[in-house]
Amino acid sequence: MATQHSRTAARLMISPAVILLFLWMIVPLAMTLYFSFLRYNLLMPGMEEWAGFSNYRYFLTDPAFFTALRNTLVLVLGVLMITVTGGILLALLLDQPMWGQGIVRILVIAPFFVMPTVSALVWTNMFMNPVNGLFAHAAKAMGLQPYDFLAQSPLLSITLIVAWQWLPFATLILLTALQSLDSEQMEAAAMDGAGPLSRFVYITVPHLTRSITVVILIQTIFLLSVFAEILVTTNGGPGTASTTLTYLVYVQSMLQFDVGGGAAGGIVAVILANVVAIFLMRMIGRNLDA
């Protein structure tokens, strides 16, 4: 069905959905863009006035902005490194034939189903708490001083929590990729004299590159907007030690009631996300070509 007539009909029929989706995206974006040029404070409703680029100037010169930018990158890169290497190792383990394979696989995937707020609360109160947490108990049992994770190294703690949530995703994608590896290729490599490590480097890793690319791209999109874990655990603190760009936008608009400044921050975040996306596609996107 590819006549001129049928194509026109097809376009006509998908247009309502496309238009709806387009509006869904463009209206909030346009409004954010509009607010970012207004002096718009929630404490002074009805006093909005044109502000030009001053919102942007204040946001970009805020010392918290550079900390937030650095924290965002550290968080994203840290989680990516932990999940990709951990995912590969876990997938290799889960690919081995073993007793109770089905149950073990479900257990490994489980963290992905726990909502971010809940998992962050569980980690903060049951594991990382310096008084009641399991880690504190373990430290005391060994005669060590309990470590206050969220106060001493807040960003690292949040990175660990987020990585714990995303590890199943990476594992799952990489496991399916591993299972699609032709066993005869492995056997051929074994006959060619490649040891287990060489087989991993020369056969397994090249086979996994495409899936690793997918994992990195998808995770980056979601990790740039990590929010709940920070709000529940450290509130961006101490100071701005664990404030990311997303969290800074929240602070600006909801805690300082400065909607204009928050909107400007939002636009900056959108631009940065696109810059990251372009870099990613340039660097690893070609792996997706067959």
Next chain:
Amino acid sequence: MGRITLRNVSKRFGEVAVIPSINLEIGDGEFVVFVGPSGCGKSTLLRLIAGLEDVSGGVIEIDGVNATGLPPAKRGLAMVFQSYALYPHMSVRRNIAFPLKMAGMDPAEIARKVEAAAAVLNLTGYLDRRPGQLSGGQRQRVAIGRAIVREPKAFLFDEPLSNLDAALRVNMRLEISELHQALKTTMIYVTHDQVEAMTMADKIVVVNQGRIEQVGSPLDLYRAPANLFVAGFIGSPKMNLIGGPEAARHGAVTMGLRPEHIDLSTSAGTWRGTVGISEHLGSDTFLRVQVEGPGMITVRTGGDSGLRHGDAVFLTPQTGRMHRFDADGKAMA
């Protein structure tokens, strides 16, 4: 060098004995073909020799050295897989160089050997392509190239031609035979196609249900099958196997007659029958003749046979060429 000896080799998967017990001697430089129906254990046998499966019992010796516990890489054998198992992300050059690189050979030496192998296999123009950009026959040659650069003690082929079309299969058959003539290395070749076995082998090993039915040169097996299975498996079209009173008259439970060992006449003969389907191959014609008593008989006649469907013919078996089998299916002297 490439002498392989199997002594009481057996393989079980759980409760199932795929190979109960096999003894086999493969001489240096021989072209040995394992042939049998699918699922008979011939590929398993090859994988046992390669070391890709552990034996459940018995001893595998390569050049007089016990290799039973050795990993595949240490056995000095090279294998060509049914799926070719080329490394898709490497160029043809790197595919062929891979075993040498794993052996830690000097890069200049590797380059020289790869070029030499490529020249032998007509792959010189394709060295920088990926396997995905090659045709089936070229991929096959890359797989063979990867095997020959290692200069192994023996080559193992696991149904290497089954993914090729008919014309290419005949070509590759010749190329592999020529390679064997040139290299004089031991080759073990697994196939379910008895034509490949007949045309290529120095020695055929007929395998059925994990047991060796008969070992011998192609013509030995053709002329003197040891049992009913070999008789029915080797030869195309199949040997006519006739049971009942007709066989009993010759003192056997089953008698076997090759299509070319039956005389055909339109006037007189032992059996009278009607021509059914006839297959014209140009040089030969194979007639399926419905005979009262023995049943359907395949007969070979010249390519210019004018017989048609429904014609009445007379068949006379050449008694001297008849194979006779006892109640256990064993050939009778």
